[in-house]
Amino acid sequence: xxxxxxxxxxxxxxxxxxxxxxxxxxxxxxxxxxxxxxxxxxxxxxxxxxxxxxxxxxxxxxxxxxxxxxxxxxxxxxxxxxxxxxxxxxxxxxxxxxxxxxxxxxxxxxxxxxxxxxxxxxxxxxxxxxxxxxxxxxxxxxxxxxxxxxxxxxxxxxxxxxxxxxxxxxxxxxxxxxxxxxxxxxxxxxxxxxxxxxxxxxxxxxxxxxxxxxxxxxxxxxxxxxxxxxxxxxxxxxxxxxxxxxxxxxxxxxxxxxxxxxxxxxxxxxxxxxxxxxxxxxxxxxxxxxxxxxxxxxxxxxxxxxxxxxxxxxxxxxxxxxxxxxxxxxxxxxxxxxxxxxxxxxxxxxxxxxxxxxxxxxxxxxxxxxxxxxxxxxxxxxxxxxxxxxxxx
Numbered sequence: 001x002x003x004x005x006x007x008x009x010x011x012x013x014x015x016x017x018x019x020x021x022x023x024x025x026x027x028x029x030x031x032x033x034x035x036x037x038x039x040x041x042x043x044x045x046x047x048x049x050x051x052x053x054x055x056x057x058x059x060x061x062x063x064x065x066x067x068x069x070x071x072x073x074x075x076x077x078x079x080x081x082x083x084x085x086x087x088x089x090x091x092x093x094x095x096x097x098x099x100x101x102x103x104x105x106x107x108x109x110x111x112x113x114x115x116x117x118x119x120x121x122x123x124x125x126x127x128x129x130x131x132x133x134x135x136x137x138x139x140x141x142x143x144x145x146x147x148x149x150x151x152x153x154x155x156x157x158x159x160x161x162x163x164x165x166x167x168x169x170x171x172x173x174x175x176x177x178x179x180x181x182x183x184x185x186x187x188x189x190x191x192x193x194x195x196x197x198x199x200x201x202x203x204x205x206x207x208x209x210x211x212x213x214x215x216x217x218x219x220x221x222x223x224x225x226x227x228x229x230x231x232x233x234x235x236x237x238x239x240x241x242x243x244x245x246x247x248x249x250x251x252x253x254x255x256x257x258x259x260x261x262x263x264x265x266x267x268x269x270x271x272x273x274x275x276x277x278x279x280x281x282x283x284x285x286x287x288x289x290x291x292x293x294x295x296x297x298x299x300x301x302x303x304x305x306x307x308x309x310x311x312x313x314x315x316x317x318x319x320x321x322x323x324x325x326x327x328x329x330x331x332x333x334x335x336x337x338x339x340x341x342x343x344x345x346x347x348x349x350x351x352x353x354x355x356x357x358x359x360x361x362x363x364x365x366x367x368x369x370x371x372x373x374x375x376x377x378x379x380x381x382x383x384x385x386x387x388x389x390x391x392x393x
Contacts, residue, residue: 005150006272007308008381011292012155012162015278015317019370020135021125022159025282028073029061029114033121040124041234049120049234053113056105061114063099074246077114078284081247084111112238115245119233122158123210127231131164138373139165144172146378149181152267153203156279156288158210158243160230162203187212188225191259204260204267206288208253212242225256246284261291268295272308273381276315277369280326281333289333297337300358311342311360314381319366327364334362 014024027033041049061076070076083092084107093107131140143165147153155162166183173182184200191197205212208225210233215224225242233241244253268274274296281289300307315330317323335344338360345359365372 005148006378006382007267007270008148008151008273008275008378009267009271010151010153011274011276011279012153012157013277013279014157015280016155016369017157017159017161018278019368020139020161021129022157022161023121023125025072025074028118028121029058029076031058031062034058037117037120037124040127041120049117051113053106053109054117056100057110057114057117060096060100060105060110064096067099069095069099073118074282074284077118078246080107080111080114081245081249084108085248111247115241115243116233116238118245119158119210119238119241119243123160123231123233126160126164129164131168135370138370140168142373143169143183147183147201149199149201151201152264152271153183153201154264154267155203155205156207156285157205158208158233160209160211163211166203185209185227186260186263187227188257188259191263202263202267204264206244206257206260206264208241208243208257210241210243214240214242223256250287265291265295268292269298270306271299271311273312273314275381276313276317276330277372278317280317280330293333293337296334297340300338300341300360302341307358309358310345311338311358312381313338313360313362315362315364316367316369316372317364318368324366327366331362331364338362 014022016022018024023033037049060080061070061073064070064076064079070079079092080096083090083096085092086108096107096110097105130136139161143162147169153162162183163185166185169183181200183203184197185203185205186197209227211227211230212225213228213232213236215226229235233243242253242256244250244257281292296313299311313334315327315334317327317330338344342358342360345361367375
């Protein structure tokens with residue numbers, strides 16, 4: 001099978017957008033992000049970002065982190081969302097009220113505000129961005145030249161980085177007049193007619209997007225999701241932003257995206273190559289961890305007629321103590337599920353596997369997303385001759 005015929009699934013996380021200014025978990029709700037938002041969005045334009053509740057959310061985040069209640073923004077959002085659940089005894093709410101002693105907080109309103117701030121930080125860095133800047137070059141090259149109609153892009157990011165890359169891909173295809181299909185955002189609830197996106201490179205935003213709006217009234221009052229202005233998350237009602245943030249309500253939001261999850265599951269089951277770019281299965285995201293790993297585990301199962309004999313997995317999470325630990329954890333997760341229906345390709349290249357044997361390789365690379373996009377070519381994702389599996393950390 002030619003390289004461009006291989007079914008490649010790209011799984012993108014926060015590390016993918018970080019090189020372009022996107023926030024990492026450790027930077028959300030920080031003093032630095034507060035200064036940047038104040039500079040980008042004056043009070044007269046985005047008043048909700050500067051209301052007292054926004055300051056309370058940031059104070060709560062920092063105070064709770066200092067006390068060891070949460071270690072990053074994802075755990076904080078999960079805790080705050082749990083505290084917002086209406087029930088007679090809610091220990092999470094009681095803890096927050098103690099942290100904010102004397103403030104008499106409306107915890108539910110703080111949860112909505114935190115969600116709004118998250119959306120703001122995930123789209124603010126793209127305001128008036130110039131994709132022709134040098135830092136965008138490897139990303140644009142990937143979108144324009146590496147992706148084929150056999151690929152699927154899965155992202156857990158709320159931002160619009162890939163959408164901007166899709167615009168560049170369309171422009172590139174018009175300029176070179178090549179018969180290659182677009183990189184297309186698929187919307188939940190609009191997947192019935194596969195002919196509308198068949199042959200394109202589907203972009204599956206499994207946690208929603210800052211430009212997705214919940215719209216009511218279509219189909220007898222059912223909730224629908226539509227794409228709207230790029231900065232809808234900063235202008236629209238916070239409750240109408242279609243993003244799934246950590247906490248009990250995340251599963252409810254994800255249920256509305258079920259069609260996208262089904263497509264992602266199917267793509268992972270049939271993939272020849274799976275590439276993790278800046279995505280590590282966050283510890284609090286149990287649903288994504290269970291669903292995607294189950295799909296990868298079923299790749300190679302008997303009865304899956306489209307599965308490849310060889311599955312190649314690549315992990316790019318950067319370098320440093322934190323990323324090294326995250327990469328080792330991700331590698332172990334992948335190895336456990338892949339062993340259900342495949343054998344790991346031998347590290348000894350002289351040993352030949354049976355022609356009928358389904359094998360897998362996992363390679364972990366100490367590279368950031370921008371490094372990968374600069375030096376790695378599509379053919380480099382193929383298993384090494386002899387089936388060697390290498391951890392490069």
